[in-house]
Amino acid sequence: MTIRILPPPGAPRRLAAAQLSNSVGDGAYYVCSALYFTRVVGLSPAQIGLGLTIAWAIGSVAGVPLGALADRRGPRGTSVVLAVATAASVCSFLVIRSFWALLAAVVVYATAQCGLAAARQALLAGLVAPGERTGVLAHLQAVLNGGLAVGAALGGLALGIGTERAYLAVFALDAVAFLLCAGVLLRLPAVAPTADRNAGEPRLAVLRDRPYALVTLLNAILLLRMPLLSLAIPLWIVERTQAPGWLVSALFVLNTVAVMLFQVRTARPVTDLDSARRAVRVSGLVMAASCAVFAVSALPRAGWAAAALLVAGAVLQVDAEMRQSAGSWQIGFELAPAERMGQYQGFFGTGVPVARTLGPLVLTSLLLLWGIPGWLFLGALLLAASYAMGPAVRRAGASRTGGGAAEAAVRS
Structure with missing residues (x-):
């Protein structure tokens, strides 16, 4: 049995490259973020949990209007902007020293992530034939898991070192990964915006x-x-x-x-x-x-x-x-x-x-x-x-x- 993780060449493979880039950064971030904010910044687990709950609640609501924005302005440009916004929110983690600063940063992070997911799905739909979309998404999921595993291993190294600089290096890696993701998305063919909504x-x-x-x-x-x-x-x-x-x-x-x-x-x-x-x-x-x-x-x-x-x-x-x-x-x-x-x-x-x-x-x-x-x-x-x-x-x-x-x- 031949196992193919990468999708076919062209737009699907570039989408996979974008997915791999941000998933490596995310894997490292998920492993280290909670411990960084408790051990280095000094926030309590309850504060972190509350901040993340509020952030993802707002992000889930924001995903719909940001997806609609991708329809009106084009999914490629919207995806690039939201990937850059995610990178900027991760960069802000480098200087956060209070709960309210954390809350603002993770709200931007969750909102940009939810919008990016919607815009990238619209971009995929515009670049891949309907009968091939589920197959391409399966490839992207396989790549996502591989990237998360690599990122988690890198995050594990940072945890082993245990210093503030090691944690900050993880955040820098995640930010760079999303900038690389934006660069890859920018190289994809543009998908034309859809027509304005009908009267009524x-x-x-x-x-x-x-x-x-x-x-x-x-x-x-x-x-x-x-x-x-x-x-x-x-x-x-x-x-x-x-x-x-x-x-x-x-x-x-x-x-x-x-x-x-x-x-x-x-x-x-x-x-x-x-x-x-x-x-x-x-x-x-x-x-x-x-x-x-x-x-x-x-x-x-x-x-x-x-x-x-x-x-x-x-x-x-x-x-x-x-x-x-x-x-x-x-x-x-x-x-x-x-x-x-x-x-x-x-x-x-x-x-x-x-x-x-x-x-x-x-x-x-x-x-x-x-x-x-x-x-x-x-x-x-x-x-x-x-x-x-x-x-x-x-x-x-x-x-x-x-x-x-x-x-x-x-x-x-």
Whole structure:
């Protein structure tokens, strides 16, 4: 079996280069940022958590108007500006010494990141044929994971050194990475702005598109799995199982490598709404099974047996993740009107900051307070959302066929 991580030459490969650049910087930043602001700046974990929660909440709202801006002004130029804004916000971390300065910086960071995600999706839609978009996104996801792994290793070196200069070097690396990302995006072909909105159409038509909103809500529920690997599962291993602590790192490596190697292959059969619905439905079944396996890992048993169950649960979890990602990419693109791609992608992408904002609280409450019943409830919730996605997608597709999703929403 031949494994190809990089997409075909041309625009897809340049998009991958931009993705690789900023993901390396982000990987280093994610590893070091919290410890820098606590150990060097002197902020409390509660202050950092509050600042990030506020920032990602604002960013999730800002993604829609920034996506609409990409539609009106062109996604390439908007992406470049937002990548530079992200670099500037990271540079400001070098001089932050108070909570309010941190809050201002992370609000700019989260807003620019959410807008950049929407604008880049619109740029990809303008440069890649509809039937190839999910496949290209699978390549980009594989590249993203590889970049995050490299960045995390560099961040680990900074943590090992432990000095203020080492932390500041990580922030400088992240800022330079986003400037490189902006440079790569600038070399892509320009995508023409879409026409102005029709008379009587609201400025942000996606906010009136109820079928698409339902699909977005269900996708946000499915994305609650995102903090599992970084937060919930490590705490579960340490507090509820007899497995060794080093397994936390091993499961992270397993997930990263699996996505790098198999995301493209998993996404290959997803080419239309029917195959996307099937992928999401199967992902719900696999995720429910994963939650059940994680749950029983807490039952009294030897450490090696708990570790084996945790590895099995992680394998099922990454399989579900790859299927759900592929299905959701196809759904998010195919249900969005071509002339409103930026704002629709900005709205659909709110599931990511919502998961980052609410996911830690929801998952720690469910899993660490409820234990095994919490895992079973989470599995049932994700299974229900995956099965509900099918009817929701059919409804949204029918409204689009009947005159376009945005127009149908306006008439309603």
